[in-house]
Amino acid sequence: MIIHFTGTGNSYQLARVIADETGDQLLSLIDRLREHDTSAIRSDRPLVFVTPIYCGRIPRVVEEHIRATEFLGTTEVYFVATCFQTPYRARHYVERLCADKGWTLKGFDAVPMPQNYVVMYETPTPEQAKAVIETAVPTMHAFGRAIRDGKVLDGGKKGGAMMSDVINPVFYKTTINAKGFRTTDACVGCGTCARACPLDNIRMVDGRPVWGGSCTHCMACIDGCPSKAIEFKDKTVGRSRYWNPSYSVRHDAARPSEG
Ligand SMILES: Cc1cc2nc3c(=O)[nH]c(=O)nc-3n(C[C@H](O)[C@H](O)[C@H](O)COP(=O)(O)O)c2cc1C
Numbered sequence: 001m002i003i004h005f006t007g008t009g010n011s012y013q014l015a016r017v018i019a020d021e022t023g024d025q026l027l028s029l030i031d032r033l034r035e036h037d038t039s040a041i042r043s044d045r046p047l048v049f050v051t052p053i054y055c056g057r058i059p060r061v062v063e064e065h066i067r068a069t070e071f072l073g074t075t076e077v078y079f080v081a082t083c084f085q086t087p088y089r090a091r092h093y094v095e096r097l098c099a100d101k102g103w104t105l106k107g108f109d110a111v112p113m114p115q116n117y118v119v120m121y122e123t124p125t126p127e128q129a130k131a132v133i134e135t136a137v138p139t140m141h142a143f144g145r146a147i148r149d150g151k152v153l154d155g156g157k158k159g160g161a162m163m164s165d166v167i168n169p170v171f172y173k174t175t176i177n178a179k180g181f182r183t184t185d186a187c188v189g190c191g192t193c194a195r196a197c198p199l200d201n202i203r204m205v206d207g208r209p210v211w212g213g214s215c216t217h218c219m220a221c222i223d224g225c226p227s228k229a230i231e232f233k234d235k236t237v238g239r240s241r242y243w244n245p246s247y248s249v250r251h252d253a254a255r256p257s258e259g
């Protein structure tokens, strides 16, 4: 079973490619997070968790959800991630999680994909993003084939303690929150941002989004706004917005995980 979380679609694309190679069933963590659903999950095939990398670890909401959920059946798991550059020491934290869950980690690896963290960095133009994705797709298929064949994935062993061990906890405490989001006059009140938020952290009030207190900086709202009407303080003004082109349903009533 492939259990996936995504903000802007990169990890969703990876999950889909792995499903194509393995034939495994896809399960969205976004639906479960939005519904606070921690009911037990059964799988007799290895569990494959697919997530982005946030500050050198898997997203905290994902780790917390996994810890809160009982998994029945298999004890073999893979973690595969998308990142911009490096997962740093995410593997170490995944190994710790697996030990706590009584799981055998069959593999960890990450594939570089376009940068989505517009709040902190410049994001690529569509042409730049296309080139990065084209380079990544063969790696995604290789991950999928390795998982299908029960092979070990041996990535993420290069370290990166400063980001994963030191910066990550400080960053979550000081920066990962929704306080800086605001809308501009370009907002047309479509509600896409509210539907897209994996934590159901956005309410529409008088036709405008209002952000609540739980935010994991996934960037789905700001990168996915069809009118580019969301800014984060003044840091994002003038930056392009990134959205994975294969993740196509953000403008529909359906949640992104259904695309
Ligand atoms: C809060 C946040 C933190 C990030 N930290 C890292 C990081 O430590 N290393 C890295 O290479 N990319 C980092 N990125 C980039 C994303 O991991 C990358 O763009 C990923 O493919 C986004 O996946 P998604 O489209 O499935 O949400 C970060 C992005 C966000 C939003």
Ligand code: SF4
Residues within 6 Å of the ligand: 183, 186, 187, 188, 189, 190, 191, 192, 193, 194, 207, 208, 209, 224, 225, 226, 227, 228, 229, 230
């Ligand atoms: S997605 Fe953009 S335009 Fe639509 S309600 Fe949200 S901020 Fe406004």
Ligand code: SF4
Residues within 6 Å of the ligand: 007, 178, 196, 197, 198, 199, 200, 201, 202, 211, 214, 215, 216, 217, 218, 219, 220, 221, 222
């Ligand atoms: S408020 Fe925006 S950035 Fe925060 S979790 Fe929701 S969609 Fe992601």
